[in-house]
Amino acid sequence: MRFILILSALLSAYGVAKDDSATFIYQNPISDGIDSKGLRDCQVIRDGDHWFLTGTAWPHWPRQETKGILNPGVPLYSSPDLKRWKFESIIVPRGEADVWHHRRFWAPEIQKIGGKYYALFNASNPDRGFPGQHTGYAVADSIRGPYTVVTKEKPLAKGNDLTFFEDDDGSVWAFWNRGREFGIGFAKIDLTNATLLTEPTTAILPGDVEMAFDKNGKPVMEADYDGRMKHKIAKHHAWDSIGIEGAYVIKRGDIYYLFYSSWTRGYEIGYATASAVTGPWTKAAHNPIYGSQSQAACKRAGLPYTASPENPFNQVGHNQVFTGPDGKPWLSCHGILKSKPDQPMLVIDPIPFLKDGTIPRFEPGYQERRIALSSIPVP
Numbered sequence: 001m002r003f004i005l006i007l008s009a010l011l012s013a014y015g016v017a018k019d020d021s022a023t024f025i026y027q028n029p030i031s032d033g034i035d036s037k038g039l040r041d042c043q044v045i046r047d048g049d050h051w052f053l054t055g056t057a058w059p060h061w062p063r064q065e066t067k068g069i070l071n072p073g074v075p076l077y078s079s080p081d082l083k084r085w086k087f088e089s090i091i092v093p094r095g096e097a098d099v100w101h102h103r104r105f106w107a108p109e110i111q112k113i114g115g116k117y118y119a120l121f122n123a124s125n126p127d128r129g130f131p132g133q134h135t136g137y138a139v140a141d142s143i144r145g146p147y148t149v150v151t152k153e154k155p156l157a158k159g160n161d162l163t164f165f166e167d168d169d170g171s172v173w174a175f176w177n178r179g180r181e182f183g184i185g186f187a188k189i190d191l192t193n194a195t196l197l198t199e200p201t202t203a204i205l206p207g208d209v210e211m212a213f214d215k216n217g218k219p220v221m222e223a224d225y226d227g228r229m230k231h232k233i234a235k236h237h238a239w240d241s242i243g244i245e246g247a248y249v250i251k252r253g254d255i256y257y258l259f260y261s262s263w264t265r266g267y268e269i270g271y272a273t274a275s276a277v278t279g280p281w282t283k284a285a286h287n288p289i290y291g292s293q294s295q296a297a298c299k300r301a302g303l304p305y306t307a308s309p310e311n312p313f314n315q316v317g318h319n320q321v322f323t324g325p326d327g328k329p330w331l332s333c334h335g336i337l338k339s340k341p342d343q344p345m346l347v348i349d350p351i352p353f354l355k356d357g358t359i360p361r362f363e364p365g366y367q368e369r370r371i372a373l374s375s376i377p378v379p
Helices: 002-013 295-301
Strands: 023-026 040-047 050-056 073-079 086-093 103-113 116-125 130-140 160-166 172-177 184-190 201-204 209-211 221-223 230-232 234-236 245-252 255-262 266-274 290-293 313-323 329-337 345-350 369-372
Touching: 040 103, 040 345, 073 103, 073 116, 086 116, 086 130, 103 160, 116 160, 130 160, 160 245, 172 245, 201 255, 245 313, 255 313, 266 329, 290 295
Parallel strands: 040 313, 266 313
Antiparallel strands: 023 369, 040 050, 040 329, 050 073, 050 103, 073 086, 103 116, 116 130, 160 172, 172 184, 184 201, 209 234, 221 230, 245 255, 255 266, 266 290, 290 313, 313 329, 329 345
8 A cells, every 4th residue: 555655646746647647648838837927948857856947037038128127047947747847046147247148148958967067058248248149158066056157257159059968978069059151060168168179160051041132232131020120131942041049969879969940930940960979960851840830930931831720839949858757858948829929938748759760740739648658757
């Protein structure tokens, strides 16, 4: 009887109903316990008997920075079941006005490497000569901290969406994105000294695009569909032609996977593969594999809208990979509902790897999903 009670408690802790003890039940988007203003670029990581979550905290955009309120830094949440979250703390607070990491904390994530926890972030401070986004990170002995900023004096590199990947030989590689000409690139890194050991090299570039220029040779600009931004007028030929971002790298078997996102048609996810972390990287021919489209974004890009009308999202992307309740790879990202355009929320789903290593197209789980569990997750 005691064993049955303990088993029941464990199953309940992982979101498993007592009358369905071999199933994990969930429905996207997930917002319980997360900031009601939303969380972008959601990354989930399993550590011990809990899952932890970080992402871009509110305010997400300059237009939301009213009354002097700036992005606070890198937030941390915890959950025993992936569905009910508790705010832990800001593990890397926004720097003071005289340091480079003072504004616009974007797309943080946590990586466990060599027994230490690295909190990666991207920030700026145009008043101190750091406009745009720059990459940095902090380190701790526990996932909850305290964290010490390694790149306090200067950023690691210019760019955004920094991620780390530890290869089988113990070498660590930094991936990040930096404009159309560089795309998503990589370099080997010395984590202790925050030094790039190899020359930054492009892994993948955005899809083909034809730019429009005026008689003086300058790019022609147009207002965004909602009037909040301006874009260069161009003819887009692919789902990822406006730009790519949100790199995340894993290795499965002998294949290296580089996940990435694009906002060309809304927000969608694709991937590239390689036989070595240094490439060459080849985009999957059937990209994108996951995400959602916006009718307005498709119209602006001159591409057809092909999303399912039942899909309530118009953006789902910027993913990371974590160990799910069934012990298999899942993705975490943010999704934005058509009905709540300013409230990004957590979206999670298992990744359906096929036997040949390819990942087929699959949709966000916007209806209730039931995932069979082969065994109780081991902390």
